[in-house]
Amino acid sequence: MKQENIRNFCIIAHIDHGKSTLADRMIEMTNSVDLRDMKNQLLDSMDIERERGITIKSQAVSMTYSYKGEEFLLNLVDTPGHVDFSYEVSRAISSCEGALLLVDAAQGVEAQTLANLYLALEHDLTIIPVINKIDLPSADIEGVKKQIDHDLGLDPDTAVCVSAKAGTNIDQILEAIVTSIPAPTTTEDDTLKALIFDSHYDPYRGVIVHVRIFSGSIKEGDKLFFFHQNSTYKVEEAGKFKIKLSRTGSLVDGEVGYIICGIKNISDVRVGDTVTSVSSPCSKPLKGFKEVKPVVYSSIYPVDTNDYNELVNSLEKLKLNDASLVYEKDSSAALGFGFRCGFLGLLHLEVIQQRLEREFDLSVIFTSPSVQYKVALKGGSEIFVENPAHYPDPSSIETVFEPYIKANIITPDDFLGPIMNLCLEKRGVQIHMNYLDTKRVELVYEIPLAEVLYDFYDTLKSISRGYASFDYEVIDLRETNLVKVDILVNGEAVDALSLLVHKQNAEYRARVVCKKLREEIPRHQFKIPIQGSIGTKVIARETISAMRKDVTAKCYGGDISRKKKLLQKQKEGKKRMKLVGNVELPQNAFLAVLKSEEK
Numbered sequence: 236m237k238q239e240n241i242r243n244f245c246i247i248a249h250i251d252h253g254k255s256t257l258a259d260r261m262i263e264m265t266n267s268v269d270l271r272d273m274k275n276q277l278l279d280s281m282d283i284e285r286e287r288g289i290t291i292k293s294q295a296v297s298m299t300y301s302y303k304g305e306e307f308l309l310n311l312v313d314t315p316g317h318v319d320f321s322y323e324v325s326r327a328i329s330s331c332e333g334a335l336l337l338v339d340a341a342q343g344v345e346a347q348t349l350a351n352l353y354l355a356l357e358h359d360l361t362i363i364p365v366i367n368k369i370d371l372p373s374a375d376i377e378g379v380k381k382q383i384d385h386d387l388g389l390d391p392d393t394a395v396c397v398s399a400k401a402g403t404n405i406d407q408i409l410e411a412i413v414t415s416i417p418a419p420t421t422t423e424d425d426t427l428k429a430l431i432f433d434s435h436y437d438p439y440r441g442v443i444v445h446v447r448i449f450s451g452s453i454k455e456g457d458k459l460f461f462f463h464q465n466s467t468y469k470v471e472e473a474g475k476f477k478i479k480l481s482r483t484g485s486l487v488d489g490e491v492g493y494i495i496c497g498i499k500n501i502s503d504v505r506v507g508d509t510v511t512s513v514s515s516p517c518s519k520p521l522k523g524f525k526e527v528k529p530v531v532y533s534s535i536y537p538v539d540t541n542d543y544n545e546l547v548n549s550l551e552k553l554k555l556n557d558a559s560l561v562y563e564k565d566s567s568a569a570l571g572f573g574f575r576c577g578f579l580g581l582l583h584l585e586v587i588q589q590r591l592e593r594e595f596d597l598s599v600i601f602t603s604p605s606v607q608y609k610v611a612l613k614g615g616s617e618i619f620v621e622n623p624a625h626y627p628d629p630s631s632i633e634t635v636f637e638p639y640i641k642a643n644i645i646t647p648d649d650f651l652g653p654i655m656n657l658c659l660e661k662r663g664v665q666i667h668m669n670y671l672d673t674k675r676v677e678l679v680y681e682i683p684l685a686e687v688l689y690d691f692y693d694t695l696k697s698i699s700r701g702y703a704s705f706d707y708e709v710i711d712l713r714e715t716n717l718v719k720v721d722i723l724v725n726g727e728a729v730d731a732l733s734l735l736v737h738k739q740n741a742e743y744r745a746r747v748v749c750k751k752l753r754e755e756i757p758r759h760q761f762k763i764p765i766q767g768s769i770g771t772k773v774i775a776r777e778t779i780s781a782m783r784k785d786v787t788a789k790c791y792g793g794d795i796s797r798k799k800k801l802l803q804k805q806k807e808g809k810k811r812m813k814l815v816g817n818v819e820l821p822q823n824a825f826l827a828v829l830k831s832e833e834k
Contacts, residue, residue, distance in 0.1 A: 248337035333416030340374035346706035419489030427451030468496035529577025536573035623733035
């Protein structure tokens with residue numbers, strides 16, 4: 236394939252605007268897969284993606300399209316829309332020259348649409364606006380064109396109006412890709428430069444590396460040098476993504492494909508690394524990706540301590556497939572050995588939990604999520620704390636700083652009041668309010684990240700009937716009044732249940748957690764107090780009553796002193812049992828803390 240006939244592009248949009256459905260129609264129209272193998276959400280390979288109807292992993296596919304008698308190779312990278320997976324989008328964009336920006340004809344331009352547009356413009360991509368779902372009764376094509384012009388600053392006359400579900404005007408998109416998106420730039424330098432933009436693990440073939448060739452070529456038998464690991468490998472197989480891996484034997488300048496080098500050690504491959512030739516290496520690596528910064532932290536522990544090594548291997552394989560996952564070793568007095576993990580958001584955390592359980596058949600416990608706080612100590616030193624177990628003694632703390640986010644909310648003006656109240660409840664400060672048109676308002680708030688961790692997104696969708704959209708970026712650290720809430724079960728503090736919260740929310744959060752634990756912990760032979768405390772001050776309490784045997788059942792009448800004697804004897808036995816008895820905490824008790832904000 237001639238380089239001028241190659242087109243590399245991605246599809247970017249807000250969540251649920253029809254990216255995966257549009258990819259399905261393009262694959263069908265280019266006959267890239269047999270009809271008998273066709274199914275909905277073809278590029279969403281994980282069960283979780285299909286069940287939830289969301290894209291989690293970027294997926295690449297090569298399609299051949301005939302235009303005016305010439306064959307064109309179209310390399311598509313389908314990207315996620317949820318804000319938690321914006322790192323996947325940035326990596327996909329770096330391997331393309333153009334992007335289809337999808338806008339829902341009924342919902343219009345939303346927060347993540349803007350965020351992804353700016354991401355694409357940073358990389359100088361050619362943007363083709365696409366208005367999807369034009370067959371919906373509520374579709375407002377002219378209104379959306381005005382939004383594309385006003386909100387996005389793009390030419391609305393170049394927008395392609397399609398229905399991905401019905402397959403309407405898909406040929407117009409393919410024509411626009413060929414005519415509008417430029418071919419990969421040619422370089423006089425034949426030195427091999429390839430960027431690793433993704434990878435996945437195959438149990439039989441080892442690590443399969445996804446690459447974009449920026450100059451030179453790769454063919455089977457070549458010896459390659461990986462900059463980051465300073466290691467050398469021989470190419471066993473090279474090819475393109477034709478839904479399944481399609482072996483071609485070589486990859487040339489401008490192409491997107493995969494290479495297999497028999498790499499068994501997962502840590503030897505790093506996303507963003509540069510691959511070059513051993514015989515004539517390039518002088519410096521390509522610009523990779525910025526290091527991803529987790530915003531939510533939680534610890535993972537195996538339910539069965541014998542599964543620890545399995546958990547180690549599983550996280551290594553997940554890290555290869557998900558470069559934004561960050562983890563380090565951790566331990567707990569209650570749960571044993573595990574890992575402290577960093578995530579890009581709560582949905583990211585939930586997806587990792589489900590993947591560990593489904594793909595690796597592991598039963599795991601996640602502790603309550605928290606953010607990373609900066610603690611200035613009285614001696615002048617500073618530490619970063621995301622694990623409540625590592626929170627220093629309050630007497631040694633000078634100041635605590637928490638991360639703030641800039642939240643961008645786009646909503647119909649009908650829901651303005653409830654959304655502003657929600658932001659105020661979450662300690663948000665309004666920066667500005669902008670009417671995009673007569674019906675839509677853009678709200679910008681600065682809110683503590685810890686406040687949006689639990690139920691902010693769900694509540695926002697609920698009070699706006701699903702119409703409000705939400706996007707955010709972490710901006711800075713600000714002073715806060717933070718306290719550590721310990722959860723005591725039968726007088727013993729359980730480190731895995733501890734919480735770091737703002738002082739004004741401490742009592743409410745402690746009450747909710749204690750109530751949940753009372754429902755989850757089974758009754759024992761003795762009374763179990765569950766307490767939430769800040770230091771020595773108890774701020775919440777629930778009690779699980781003891782299971783009692785009716786010791787007076789055999790007394791039919793007679794003197795009351797006989798019954799009192801039996802009850803007193805039972806009372807003393809309960810007291811002794813409480814001193815020596817252990818409370819068994821079920822797995823659900825730890826999961827209850829995760830769900831503690833549910834109304």
